[in-house]
Amino acid sequence: MVEPQERGESETANLGKPLDPSATRALQGLVSDLREALLVEANRLSDDNYITDDDLVRAYKRLSFPNRDSLEFADAQVVISQAMRENRLFEWVSYGMAVVLFLFGLVLLGVGAAPGDAATRVGALSGGSIVEILILIPFRFVINSRRHNIALRMLGLILNRVDDPKKVAPLLKDTFLAVVLGKAQFNVVK
16 A cells, blocks of 8 residues: 555656645545545446446546537526426416406406496496406516517527537526516627
8 A cells, every 4th residue: 555655755756846735635625526526426326236447438428528409407407498388377377367357358258238326337247347457467467478478488498409518608697687587688699
């Protein structure tokens, strides 16, 4: 077994410069973290009950040289799917509100059309008309929910195809301002 002092000397021989004691501790911590990440990735890639040398090599290649296909976008996709489910629920509640308002408006218009007291008829007709106009509010919520779902789908597509996160930041900001807040911001390049 190699003593830590001897290992430190051989590492400095490879680097050409001696390591500071704090750098040695930091290096040991980083090596430990990298070893753990390598074992976790190899365990995920392993098909057998044991981690083989081939699993370690594949894990090393995935950690060292990630490509777009091997990168994990599961977290972003889970968040997007959850947001879309919440928007669907909001959309169905809006449809329910529209149906209730429509039926209530029809009842009021029916009461207003039926023979009876003139004051009741006028009140029911005007109330029914107002309630029928209020149907537009739930439909506005449905339209906004659909716009947000489209923006979320676009966001998922962008996140799956982006190479550099810094390139997508301005696009995400503009999309958020335009879709969610309704503030379109167009930068014209001459």
